[in-house]
Amino acid sequence: MVPENVIREIEASVGQEQVLTAAEDRWTYAFDATEEAHLPDLVVFPGSAAEVAAIVRLANEHRFPVVPRGAGTGRSGGSVPIQGGVVLVLTRLNRILEINTQDLVAVVEPGVILGRFKAAVEEQGLYYPPDPASAEFCTMGGNVAECAGGAVAVQYGVTRDYVLGLEVVLPTGEIIEAGTRTMKGVVGYDLTRLFLGSEGTLGVITRITLRLVAKPPARQTLAAAFGTLTAAAGAVSRILASGLAPTALEFMDQVTLKCVREMLPFKVPPQAAALLLIAVDGHPRDVEERAGAMARFCEEQGAKPVLRAKTAAEAEELWQARKVVSPALKKIKPQKVSEDVVVPLGAIPDLIAALEELSQRRGLVIPCYGHAGDGNIHVNVLYDRGRPGEVEAVEPTVEEIFVLVRGLKGTLSGEHGIGLTKAPYLGMELAPAAIALQKRLKQAFDPNNIMNPGKIFPPGEKAKDPRV
Amino acid sequence: MVPENVIREIEASVGQEQVLTAAEDRWTYAFDATEEAHLPDLVVFPGSAAEVAAIVRLANEHRFPVVPRGAGTGRSGGSVPIQGGVVLVLTRLNRILEINTQDLVAVVEPGVILGRFKAAVEEQGLYYPPDPASAEFCTMGGNVAECAGGAVAVQYGVTRDYVLGLEVVLPTGEIIEAGTRTMKGVVGYDLTRLFLGSEGTLGVITRITLRLVAKPPARQTLAAAFGTLTAAAGAVSRILASGLAPTALEFMDQVTLKCVREMLPFKVPPQAAALLLIAVDGHPRDVEERAGAMARFCEEQGAKPVLRAKTAAEAEELWQARKVVSPALKKIKPQKVSEDVVVPLGAIPDLIAALEELSQRRGLVIPCYGHAGDGNIHVNVLYDRGRPGEVEAVEPTVEEIFVLVRGLKGTLSGEHGIGLTKAPYLGMELAPAAIALQKRLKQAFDPNNIMNPGKIFPPGEKAKDPRV
Numbered sequence: 001m002v003p004e005n006v007i008r009e010i011e012a013s014v015g016q017e018q019v020l021t022a023a024e025d026r027w028t029y030a031f032d033a034t035e036e037a038h039l040p041d042l043v044v045f046p047g048s049a050a051e052v053a054a055i056v057r058l059a060n061e062h063r064f065p066v067v068p069r070g071a072g073t074g075r076s077g078g079s080v081p082i083q084g085g086v087v088l089v090l091t092r093l094n095r096i097l098e099i100n101t102q103d104l105v106a107v108v109e110p111g112v113i114l115g116r117f118k119a120a121v122e123e124q125g126l127y128y129p130p131d132p133a134s135a136e137f138c139t140m141g142g143n144v145a146e147c148a149g150g151a152v153a154v155q156y157g158v159t160r161d162y163v164l165g166l167e168v169v170l171p172t173g174e175i176i177e178a179g180t181r182t183m184k185g186v187v188g189y190d191l192t193r194l195f196l197g198s199e200g201t202l203g204v205i206t207r208i209t210l211r212l213v214a215k216p217p218a219r220q221t222l223a224a225a226f227g228t229l230t231a232a233a234g235a236v237s238r239i240l241a242s243g244l245a246p247t248a249l250e251f252m253d254q255v256t257l258k259c260v261r262e263m264l265p266f267k268v269p270p271q272a273a274a275l276l277l278i279a280v281d282g283h284p285r286d287v288e289e290r291a292g293a294m295a296r297f298c299e300e301q302g303a304k305p306v307l308r309a310k311t312a313a314e315a316e317e318l319w320q321a322r323k324v325v326s327p328a329l330k331k332i333k334p335q336k337v338s339e340d341v342v343v344p345l346g347a348i349p350d351l352i353a354a355l356e357e358l359s360q361r362r363g364l365v366i367p368c369y370g371h372a373g374d375g376n377i378h379v380n381v382l383y384d385r386g387r388p389g390e391v392e393a394v395e396p397t398v399e400e401i402f403v404l405v406r407g408l409k410g411t412l413s414g415e416h417g418i419g420l421t422k423a424p425y426l427g428m429e430l431a432p433a434a435i436a437l438q439k440r441l442k443q444a445f446d447p448n449n450i451m452n453p454g455k456i457f458p459p460g461e462k463a464k465d466p467r468v
Numbered sequence: 469m470v471p472e473n474v475i476r477e478i479e480a481s482v483g484q485e486q487v488l489t490a491a492e493d494r495w496t497y498a499f500d501a502t503e504e505a506h507l508p509d510l511v512v513f514p515g516s517a518a519e520v521a522a523i524v525r526l527a528n529e530h531r532f533p534v535v536p537r538g539a540g541t542g543r544s545g546g547s548v549p550i551q552g553g554v555v556l557v558l559t560r561l562n563r564i565l566e567i568n569t570q571d572l573v574a575v576v577e578p579g580v581i582l583g584r585f586k587a588a589v590e591e592q593g594l595y596y597p598p599d600p601a602s603a604e605f606c607t608m609g610g611n612v613a614e615c616a617g618g619a620v621a622v623q624y625g626v627t628r629d630y631v632l633g634l635e636v637v638l639p640t641g642e643i644i645e646a647g648t649r650t651m652k653g654v655v656g657y658d659l660t661r662l663f664l665g666s667e668g669t670l671g672v673i674t675r676i677t678l679r680l681v682a683k684p685p686a687r688q689t690l691a692a693a694f695g696t697l698t699a700a701a702g703a704v705s706r707i708l709a710s711g712l713a714p715t716a717l718e719f720m721d722q723v724t725l726k727c728v729r730e731m732l733p734f735k736v737p738p739q740a741a742a743l744l745l746i747a748v749d750g751h752p753r754d755v756e757e758r759a760g761a762m763a764r765f766c767e768e769q770g771a772k773p774v775l776r777a778k779t780a781a782e783a784e785e786l787w788q789a790r791k792v793v794s795p796a797l798k799k800i801k802p803q804k805v806s807e808d809v810v811v812p813l814g815a816i817p818d819l820i821a822a823l824e825e826l827s828q829r830r831g832l833v834i835p836c837y838g839h840a841g842d843g844n845i846h847v848n849v850l851y852d853r854g855r856p857g858e859v860e861a862v863e864p865t866v867e868e869i870f871v872l873v874r875g876l877k878g879t880l881s882g883e884h885g886i887g888l889t890k891a892p893y894l895g896m897e898l899a900p901a902a903i904a905l906q907k908r909l910k911q912a913f914d915p916n917n918i919m920n921p922g923k924i925f926p927p928g929e930k931a932k933d934p935r936v
Binding site: 100101102103104105125146147149153154157158160161170174175176177178180181182183184185186187188189190191193194196197198202213214215217237240241243244245282283285286289290342343344345346347371374375376409410411412413414415416417418422426429430431433434435437438440441442443444445456 | 568569570571572573593614615617621622625626628629638642643644645646648649650651652653654655656657658659661662664665666670681682683685705708709711712713750751753754757758810811812813814815839842843844877878879880881882883884885886890894897898899901902903905906908909910911912913924
């Protein structure tokens with residue numbers, strides 16, 4: 001618990017109106033986009049890095065957890081305050097400080113909404129590629145903390161590939177600058193990339209310097225419906241091996257397709273077992289040629305129809321349908337566990353086939369969709385708490401999915417992070433010596449384990465419990 | 469010193485023929501590409517990760533330094549065994565274990581020569597972009613340890629952007645796997661990118677998993693000679709702001725040009741004050757158009773002549789001339805200090821102008837060349853030990869260059885690392901709290917400070933001296 005006198009100190013530092021103490025208010029910040037929830041002792045909306053630092057110093061002194069949070073759209077429980085303490089909501093730090101068209105650099109605060117930032121950059125004739133499905137809601141700080149990706153990562157990479165520098169409040173209360181404003185930099189250890197995907201456990205990000213790129217002169221979007229999953233997976237393999245370099249190569253299976261069918265700007269045949277969504281960026285003629293070649297590959301794999309979006313609005317509708325897939329799956333079953341596995345590109349067909357078999361054997365609906373172009377497949381185990389046997393089947397199924405993915409030399413998470421929900425499985429990917437090293441590293445940053453404790457590392461193996 | 473009985477143990481483990489003890493042999497491994505040198509106590513050529521681990525464990529037990537080394541082409545003294553101990557030469561670990569055209573992944577050992585690897589990848593119809601000037605000699609392990617770049621980093625990024633996973637012998641002797649074989653991955657802290665550019669201070673890299681990309685269908689190379697530096701800098705700014713996305717945009721000043729003039733496949737007018745070398749990758753027609761637009765920009769800035777390489781051989785000659793710039797500068801003066809600063813893209817003209825002024829004021833020849841396209845300029849302070857006053861002027865000049873670069877929001881090193889030669893200047897870029905954190909991080913990896921001690925951190929501030 002955060003002591004009363006500390007609450008008063010925090011109120012004095014950030015202003016009483018920026019602190020929530022009533023339970024009904026605090027519950028609002030107990031959740032993220034998972035099924036996990038835990039009531040924080042206090043919710044604070046700091047207005048500057050200095051205010052963040054003041055709270056972190058108090059946390060260090062009084063040993064209570066500090067959990068940074070943006071919009072709470074995370075998919076692994078990263079911002080759920082599982083051990084209570086203070087939830088630090090960073091949405092007031094929401095300024096775009098600079099978009100510099102000479103340096104091709106932008107500087108933002110962590111509470112800026114990604115979609116707003118992307119639009120502001122495009123107004124300046126530039127492009128910031130990362131584009132997770134939650135783009136219109138999620139914050140830049142969360143994107144950095146979880147290393148968000150999205151559909152166009154196939155060509156452009158993920159958030160990691162755009163962050164040049166950070167201002168961070170360390171768990172010990174100092175404010176440091178990491179990284180550079182330059183395109184290259186190798187001065188000292190790469191703290192910038194270490195913070196990328198560190199899920200709020202190594203410090204609080206208070207400013208982000210990002211690299212921007214030129215806006216692609218043209219983009220085309222294709223959609224191709226396939227009669228079998230195998231045919232779709234074959235088209236993916238062929239496109240990836242062709243050197244045609246798709247910008248995005250998204251995949252939806254039959255169940256997923258059913259959930260978003262009416263949102264699509266064209267009719268998908270009811271017997272379609274999979275849909276591929278393809279984007280191609282580049283020079284207009286180049287795009288025309290590459291899109292044409294990819295369409296042919298799809299047709300040769302038996303796709304019907306293969307459609308090109310004729311207008312930007314039609315393309316936008318297609319991508320919107322893709323972006324609502326995750327919530328739309330709840331039409332099928334009330335609960336779901338979303339996995340975010342990645343396999344090597346060549347193993348995509350094997351993964352898809354094995355998941356189909358698993359779904360049948362377990363008697364669970366396991367829709368798959370996602371970023372086929374980089375092997376990052378979102379595997380969803382749907383269930384109904386009310387149905388006998390379903391809840392119990394979920395955990396062993398998830399574990400089986402992970403065994404399968406590791407067997408294919410894949411990884412447990414591509415862009416959602418480990419957070420809380422995947423922490424029990426960390427040992428399926430990292431050896432004891434690697435986990436021990438990561439804990440020493442956490443300790444070097446956060447000797448009192450106050451920053452977002454209980455995340456990443458398997459429960460029962462916490463480096464140090466701040467509440468004890 | 470490494471005790472005699474430990475030398476015997478090492479010989480027993482790796483084979484006597486893989487250990488050098490004679491001083492004349494050991495001197496061969498005292499150097500890199502800087503002016504620095506220090507005699508190691510022992511030189512060992514391990515044949516496997518297990519042998520590396522055995523040596524590291526002995527080093528931990530007996531507290532002697534271990535300095536990993538590839539081909540010794542480094543430019544910041546990273547592999548110079550400044551505190552003696554064992555130099556671990558990794559050139560026997562020189563197998564390309566896999567080039568997988570389905571997964572777009574390669575797996576190599578650290579002793580593989582970069583040029584050999586690039587050629588092997590291209591034989592498979594794929595492309596591995598990083599291309600430092602030492603490509604024909606340097607090793608993949610060194611590329612990772614220093615995060616090597618090169619000319620095409622403007623479009624393709626640096627080594628960091630291609631390393632997916634690593635096998636590393638930790639300073640405590642355990643062998644761990646970091647990262648993935650997949651295109652994305654966010655499981656635990658990003659140890660992979662932390663090892664990138666860590667200059668052999670956090671462990672010994674024994675295997676590298678790399679991402680490959682499609683071979684660009686076409687490349688054009690242009691050369692443009694300018695009458696003034698300002699005109700060349702203006703062309704650079706205009707090209708970068710245009711969105712034409714050059715693949716490489718290299719720059720040589722008058723002194724540099726003089727040193728490589730006879731290697732160029734065409735005549736550069738004697739009055740030329742700067743040469744730009746431009747590469748454009750992509751679809752053939754796209755390349756044609758973009759190269760044409762860039763050529764026009766150069767002409768409008770007064771460049772004359774602007775030449776396009778007509779054949780692959782002619783382009784190759786141009787790039788070869790660029791690659792020998794560094795050694796060729798020794799034609800002017802026997803000694804040089806090479807800096808590797810980076811400034812934000814918009815600050816390139818200011819940097820070039822300020823360096824010209826500095827050179828005149830200090831009376832030193834300070835040739836500049838390098839990667840104008842990403843602001844990474846190689847600034848060389850030439851001197852002659854035999855000339856009174858010159859040696860003394862070097863250090864304050866270097867310091868003034870760093871002050872200048874920091875004033876332009878730049879960084880001290882883009883791709884050469886801090887190593888030994890830049891360590892005294894670390895505090896010009898990193899604040900005390902950031903340096904303290906980096907030292908705690910080093911300690912978390914290497915509690916006995918055996919891995920490449922005396923590097924990165926300013927002298928006299930060593931975390932812990934293993935020899936004491």
